[in-house]
Structures are given as C-alpha cells and as structure tokens.
Amino acid sequence: MHGLKGHTVCFTGRVLVDGVWTVRATCSKRAAQRGAVSKTDFSRKVTLVVYGDLASKAVTDDSRAYSSTLVDAEAERSCGRHVCVVDADGFSELLKGRPAPCLKLRKARAGRVRPVAAHTPEGGILGGPLRVRRTGQRLSGDLTLDLSALDRATTAHEATVGTLIAYLSRRGIEARAHAPGAPQFDAGWSCGQEVFVAEVKSLTGAHEEQQIRLGIGQLLDYTHQLRTAYPSTVVHPVLILERPPSVDRWVLLARSVGLRLTWAPDFAGL
Missing domain, CATH: 3.40.1350.10 (Trna Endonuclease; Chain: A, domain 1)
Incomplete structure (x- = not known):
C-alpha cells in the first residue's frame, strides 16, 4: 500500500514505531496527520489493520482483541473486500509517507489467523x-x-x-x-x-x-x-x-x- 490518506485504521495494540512502543491513542493521532481516521473496533468501515503488540508472531489467545481483528480481516478478504494489514515496520514507513507491504493472512489451527510477510522485490533486504x-x-x-x-x-x-x-x-x-x-x-x-x-x-x-x-x-x-x-x-x-x-x-x-x-x-x- 502507498499511504494512509483515506484509510480507516484499526490498531490491534501498542505498536513499535521507529523503536518506541506507542499506544493506540498516539498511533491514531499520528495516522490522522497523514489523512487517516481510526476505529477502536473492527467493522466493515475498516480498510487497514495495523498489527501491533505481538507483530509477526502466531496468535496464542483467541480472546485477545488483536486475534479477533485478524480473524475478521481474513473473513472480509474471503468475501471479496480486501482489508490491508501492516506490521509495526510497515506503519512506521507509512507515517513517513513511504509505501509498505500488505501482509498476507494465513489460517492456523483452531481458526486462528496469523500474518505472513509479503514478498518484497529484489533488493528489499x-x-x-x-x-x-x-x-x-x-x-x-x-x-x-x-x-x-x-x-x-x-x-x-x-x-x-x-x-x-x-x-x-x-x-x-x-x-x-x-x-x-x-x-x-x-x-x-x-x-x-x-x-x-x-x-x-x-x-x-x-x-x-x-x-x-x-x-x-x-x-x-x-x-x-x-x-x-x-x-x-x-x-x-x-x-x-x-x-x-x-x-x-x-x-x-x-x-x-x-x-x-x-x-x-x-x-x-x-
């Protein structure tokens, strides 16, 4: 994805923004400066999920909000409505006005969903x-x-x-x-x-x-x-x-x- 402008964002928890743990309220304010609006809970209006807290790790507790958010995002994708998902690094890049890779979602055991890093082009190390x-x-x-x-x-x-x-x-x-x-x-x-x-x-x-x-x-x-x-x-x-x-x-x-x-x-x- 190329920017935050026009997106409705849902954060799964605190996010490591450029090396600093940042709570959702602050993330929302910074996203607003880039033209996005934020929702505290996932709904059909959400177009971007920022996966924080346990970014890039398998979800281990379905009762936590970020688990259900990923399940909901994957369900929307299955119905044909694409919801972008980025991790902390991706969100940090978007705040700087740079593009970020949209993560794939993979179903795991017991209906859980985990994010999978998107393929990056040659030179993306x-x-x-x-x-x-x-x-x-x-x-x-x-x-x-x-x-x-x-x-x-x-x-x-x-x-x-x-x-x-x-x-x-x-x-x-x-x-x-x-x-x-x-x-x-x-x-x-x-x-x-x-x-x-x-x-x-x-x-x-x-x-x-x-x-x-x-x-x-x-x-x-x-x-x-x-x-x-x-x-x-x-x-x-x-x-x-x-x-x-x-x-x-x-x-x-x-x-x-x-x-x-x-x-x-x-x-x-x-």
Missing part, C-alpha cells in the same frame, strides 16, 4: 538507517516470551548496537535496519553486491550459552529465508556479542556453520 532504540520494560500482559524482543529492550544490547553503528560509520559504511517484510535481523549493511545481516546479543545479566545459541539459530533462519528469496544476492550472517565469549568453542562452532562471530568494541573479522 536492507531498510532505512539503523538507530539506537530507547530501552524500556515489556508489558506484563504479553502472552509469549520473546527472548529476542527482551534483549532489544536492554541497555547493554542497544549500547552494542551504537558501538557497531559508529564502527561501521568510521569505515564509510551505513548500518541499516531490515526492510519491511524482510526477516527482523538487528543490523545490516552492504559491501558492493554483498549483504551482511547481523544479530546482536548482550551478555550482561544473561545466560551466555542461551544468548549465543539463540543468536546462531536466528541467523541460520534469517539467512535461509534471504538466500531462498534472493538467490542472486550473497548474504553473510554475523553474530555480534557485547563482549568476548567465555569459552573459545563458540568461535569454532560459528565458523563450522558459516557464521562470522565477533564482539564489541573492536569487531575483529568484520
């Missing part, structure tokens, strides 16, 4: 400039434990991201966020025709093995998705840690599965 996010606490009402989201909410994680941005900048490279519809890696950049996608893991106050294993798994998933979608693009996965790991075996393990493992502040091997 890297998004806009990467920014350090404000950190804060996750709401206690969230239903699933998203370890990656919890990590992004820590000061140590964002400090490492900031150090990476500065390191790349000194070398004339711009750190980029993921493009709408692309896997949600923490940082990306390009060198010539090659693209690097990175997952950043803080180790302060965390279980080191758990964090490193999580990062390796995420990168293997992201890289497989990207290489499948963009077979002509060379994609390099990079796991970036806040500090050196306590044991050397992680370096060998990462190398054996085709990952680059490095850490702040020197980022050796990048």
Whole structure:
C-alpha cells in the first residue's frame, strides 16, 4: 500500500514505531496527520489493520482483541473486500509517507489467523538507517516470551548496537535496519553486491550459552529465508556479542556453520 490518506485504521495494540512502543491513542493521532481516521473496533468501515503488540508472531489467545481483528480481516478478504494489514515496520514507513507491504493472512489451527510477510522485490533486504532504540520494560500482559524482543529492550544490547553503528560509520559504511517484510535481523549493511545481516546479543545479566545459541539459530533462519528469496544476492550472517565469549568453542562452532562471530568494541573479522 502507498499511504494512509483515506484509510480507516484499526490498531490491534501498542505498536513499535521507529523503536518506541506507542499506544493506540498516539498511533491514531499520528495516522490522522497523514489523512487517516481510526476505529477502536473492527467493522466493515475498516480498510487497514495495523498489527501491533505481538507483530509477526502466531496468535496464542483467541480472546485477545488483536486475534479477533485478524480473524475478521481474513473473513472480509474471503468475501471479496480486501482489508490491508501492516506490521509495526510497515506503519512506521507509512507515517513517513513511504509505501509498505500488505501482509498476507494465513489460517492456523483452531481458526486462528496469523500474518505472513509479503514478498518484497529484489533488493528489499536492507531498510532505512539503523538507530539506537530507547530501552524500556515489556508489558506484563504479553502472552509469549520473546527472548529476542527482551534483549532489544536492554541497555547493554542497544549500547552494542551504537558501538557497531559508529564502527561501521568510521569505515564509510551505513548500518541499516531490515526492510519491511524482510526477516527482523538487528543490523545490516552492504559491501558492493554483498549483504551482511547481523544479530546482536548482550551478555550482561544473561545466560551466555542461551544468548549465543539463540543468536546462531536466528541467523541460520534469517539467512535461509534471504538466500531462498534472493538467490542472486550473497548474504553473510554475523553474530555480534557485547563482549568476548567465555569459552573459545563458540568461535569454532560459528565458523563450522558459516557464521562470522565477533564482539564489541573492536569487531575483529568484520
């Protein structure tokens, strides 16, 4: 979709707008500045659903409002009336006057509906400039434990991201966020025709093995998705840690599965 003007919007919950959790009332005001009107509940007047809170995750509780909203949107599509659905990244782009991909909806078990990232054209891996996010606490009402989201909410994680941005900048490279519809890696950049996608893991106050294993798994998933979608693009996965790991075996393990493992502040091997 190309803009918010003329749309009637329904928000499923708070939305991560450019790294800041934003409640529905504020989202509605910002959408109004772009010519949209908002509804608190889904109806046949709604033409756009902004999927917040548990964006891009499978819905796990049918009693929550965002679950029924997606079910209603999918039902309208089945009847021939297309309702656009965007995630937090898409809404952030629309607020800037930029286009955003409309998400597909897929039925899951027990009548649940989940959003599926729309296919993006070749070159749609890297998004806009990467920014350090404000950190804060996750709401206690969230239903699933998203370890990656919890990590992004820590000061140590964002400090490492900031150090990476500065390191790349000194070398004339711009750190980029993921493009709408692309896997949600923490940082990306390009060198010539090659693209690097990175997952950043803080180790302060965390279980080191758990964090490193999580990062390796995420990168293997992201890289497989990207290489499948963009077979002509060379994609390099990079796991970036806040500090050196306590044991050397992680370096060998990462190398054996085709990952680059490095850490702040020197980022050796990048």
